[in-house]
Amino acid sequence: METAVKTVMETQCPFCSVQCKMTVTETEEQGHTTYHVAPKQNAASEGRLCIKGMNAYQHALTGERITEPLMKKNGEFVPVSWEEAYKQIAERFTALQHQFNRDTIGVYGGGSLTNETSYTLGKFARVALQTKYIDYNGRFCMSAAAAAGNQAFGIDRGLTNPLSEVRESDCLILAGTNIAECQPTLMPYFRDAKENGAFIIVIDPRSTATAEMADMHLKVKPGTDAALANGLLKVIIDNGYIDKVFLAARTTGFEEVKAHIDSCKIEEIAALTGVPQEDIERAGRKFGQAASGMILTARGVEQQTDGSLAVRNFINLLLATGKIGKRGSGYGAVTGQANGQGGREHGQKADQLPGYRSIENEEHRAYIAKIWGVDAESLPGKGVSAYEMMEKVHAQEIRGLFLMGSNPIVSNPNANFVEEGLRKLDFLVVADMLFSETAQLADVILPTAAYLENTGTLTNLEGRVLLREAARPAPGLAKQDWEILSDIAASLGKAAHFSYTDAEGIFEELRLASKGGIADYYGITYDRLRKEEGVYWPCPSPEHPGEARLFEASFPRPDGRAAMVPVPNEFPKEQAGGDYPLYLTTGRVLGHYLTGVQTHQSPTLEAQQFESFVEIHPKTARRLKIKDDSLVKVRSRRGEVVVRSKLTASIREDTIFMPMHWDGIQNVNKLTSEALDPACKMPGFKVCAAMVTPLSAQY
Structure with missing residues (x-):
């Protein structure tokens, strides 16, 4: 029987912040309705779609929709x-x-x-x-980066320069961002940058697919990102990698930052963060010596009770080296939601x-x-x-x-x-x-x-x-x-x-x-958006092209300068120890999105990952008498959940990881702390003290 095309739908993915474009074609064949999804060319994802985008139609067209009040x-x-x-x-x-x-x-x-x-x-x-x-x-996605950007630059926009410039950057720091699973259609930018000679540094407590792509992986202890940034800054300042002309003309606060950094000891930062001193020194040299560089942060850095300060410190790295407002150099907060x-x-x-x-x-x-x-x-x-x-x-x-x-x-x-x-x-x-x-x-x-x-x-x-x-x-x-x-x-x-x-x-x-x-x-209108396939803000007039790269001449603060501030080396507010000896951190997996309301309605995505899990290092699991793929109870001071164990050497021995996409007895946020960043009120999702025990007493 001949296939009949019923509807062709031009749209874009409802999930992450890349907003990939696609075509969904509805066809009728032998009484059955089927859907075909094809990526569509666009400037951000360049015609790519990930597994979530390919199956996004399922929750909208075949899921259990609410259709009446x-x-x-x-x-x-x-x-x-x-x-x-x-x-x-x-x-x-x-x-x-x-x-x-x-x-x-x-x-x-x-x-x-x-x-x-x-x-x-x-x-x-x-x-x-x-x-x-x-x-x-x-508020749980971008508030720490927003506060930091407003304070340092006078403006909060995700990336300060276009995605296309990732390929032109000489050194890239990806701090607390697992792009391979959260924004997978962006990975070719980073692979191309690497082929072009860029040195890529990933900061994460876990060895993710993003970390595996990098030249260096700094396996930081959860909650110590601000301190690690101080270590990198110390290497840069002590070795003279700063841009004195840029600092004098375009910033304020550097002398206070330098005085603070001079009081820091690199060996103490290494001990606090769990990152070897030689790795901190090598990463600092690589970023300091590079002619251009970008730093991208995401929830791993931002969802902490000092998240806004941690982002400020990574911005300090850019300002100290003059890597902002020019090609291949800038800051980016990798937005999570659409x-x-x-x-x-x-x-x-x-x-x-x-x-x-x-x-x-x-x-x-x-x-x-x-x-x-x-x-x-x-x-x-x-x-x-x-x-x-x-x-x-x-x-x-x-x-x-x-x-x-x-x-x-x-x-x-x-x-x-x-x-x-x-x-x-x-x-x-x-x-x-x-x-x-x-x-x-x-x-x-x-x-x-x-x-x-x-x-x-x-x-x-x-x-x-x-x-x-x-x-x-x-x-x-x-x-x-x-x-x-x-x-x-x-x-x-x-x-x-x-x-x-x-x-x-x-x-x-x-x-x-x-x-x-x-x-x-x-300056943005629907007509322009249809013709130009998107316009950057700020765009103050219909004739303005939109500002793709920010801060080329000045920063939108009263004095036109970016503000640097000293950031202390702080421990997380909730420490692991005693009855709760492990640091619990949270995140995403490739096949699901946020609380899973939409992606659990997709049979294809649900088959990819139908239940939650907790990642545990094999040495930690052995000590706790936990076998791989067994049911365990994870507890914090606020509650408990039951999930399946997943033993992996990709995580630190003092850390466990759970994704955020499940509800009920598997809801990791029954464990996370209500403590908030005082500047932006971001909850500290990424760090809380926890314990893990086998659900069964037998080992």
């Missing part, structure tokens, strides 16, 4: 009309705000939402609900207004209030970070919660505490396309469109704004995110402020709201 009645979810759902939400939110105060309602977003949805969600919280409590799960970059630029964060404006700056408030047609005095002030919102939920300061595109029961640290708090809520609304663990606790579930059905822009890890257009209608009664927010706003009496008819209209308002801000999108 659901309301919990007598403990069971039953279908209701949109009108009934909106009426219930408006009545319950309004009643709670009258009984307590406006801030008793919280709004919690996600890093995979489009720029248009992120913008509308921030406006919804501050105009429709007038609550100060809004934050999003991207729109982790854009999601924090336009209003989802507790302290931000669109365009990366500050909610505490009166001029910024006045500007945005004018765009929104409200009085500046009516805009609420600064709220709190994502985990701190969960603390307020637990304390019942927040009694109603609107959740969109996130799964905090699995993604937050100290997950038992978070679940306990969410169960206390008087009213929980979840807008999602799939039944997450958090959605199961909801009073109302609102069905949203998936990536194939949703038009909007996303900003990739380079700061390149991309347009993803809807390729098919949403199933059943599911609606666009912005449409749901606008409808609820109307039911709250704020229809005049949310009279949108499509995503492009929201983007036009976002352009104006971001104009003149740090994240200036004013």
Whole structure:
């Protein structure tokens, strides 16, 4: 029988921050619908797709989608009309705000939402609900790097130079980033750089596929990345590899940094970090002597209670050697989520207004209030970070919660505490396309469109704004995110402020709201994005090409200079020892994404890795009487989980590793600490004290 092509869908991957483009072709053959996925040429991934992208259609087209509004009645979810759902939400939110105060309602977003949805969600919280409590799960992704970039450079953008310049760099440091599994379509950049003569250094407690590609692997003790950066900096300063002209003309604070480094002893740093002194010295020399260099960090460095300072110290390395603002040289925070970059630029964060404006700056408030047609005095002030919102939920300061595109029961640290708090809520609304663990606790579930059905822009890890257009209608009664927010706003009496008819209209308002801000999108339009396949921000005018490489002439700080600061050699706040002798660190595996809500709906990806595990060094396992591939109990001071052991010499003997993609009895975040970075409120996911015991007493 002849195969009939039903639909050809042009789209881009919904998962990581590379945002690879693809074509999904739906065909009918002998009564069976099949799908064929092909990569599509684009500037970031250059026409590559990883296994997640190849199978992303499965959760959207064949997964257990929510296709109609659901309301919990007598403990069971039953279908209701949109009108009934909106009426219930408006009545319950309004009643709670009258009984307590406006801030008793919280709004919690996600890093995979489009720029248009992120913008509308921030406006919804501050105009429709007038609550100060809004934050999003991207707080757990990029906040440490964002804080460091803003403090050091005056701007926070993923990469300060294009991905294409990776190939031109002479020395690359990849700190706490496992690109081979988290952003695999980028690996050819690094392989090509190596073929071109680049020296690659990977900093990671584990020997990952990324580390295996490198020339040097510094197997750092979890939580000591800032100290290791001090060791590299000491080698560079002591050997005279600094760029004196650049330091004098373009930076401040170097003398204070040098005084601190002079007081450090390399042998003490080696002992603290667990990295041999000779390796620190060799890596420092290689980076210091290189004509150009880039440093990329990710969650391994950033998800720590001193993560923002650790990133500042890696930035110190770039500034000390003048490796910034020129070809093949720069800093990059490798964004985890699809729109982790854009999601924090336009209003989802507790302290931000669109365009990366500050909610505490009166001029910024006045500007945005004018765009929104409200009085500046009516805009609420600064709220709190994502985990701190969960603390307020637990304390019942927040009694109603609107959740969109996130799964905090699995993604937050100290997950038992978070679940306990969410169960206390008087009213929980979840807008999602799939039944997450958090959605199961909801009073109302609102069905949203998936990536194939949703038009909007996303900003990739380079700061390149991309347009993803809807390729098919949403199933059943599911609606666009912005449409749901606008409808609820109307039911709250704020229809005049949310009279949108499509995503492009929201983007036009976002352009104006971001104009003149740090994240200036004013010069970007849908027409440009269709023609140019993406535009870098900042882009202040329609004639501007977009700024691909930042800081060529100056830094966007009041004095035009980058700021260096001394960073202490600190131990992790939670030390291994006694009953909890091991350091637990967390991360990702190739086949899954975040809390797994989407990827566990993919039979292909689920078959790749259907259960969680804990990596243990064979010597450690022998001491603990743990066999390979056996069930073990992993405990911390906050909880316990049961997973399967995986013995590997690729990890440090004092460290164990668990992925983050499973819920329930396998949820690693039942173990992780609630301690936060004081500067950016990033939880310390990457370091907590733990113990492992066999589930069975027999060895």
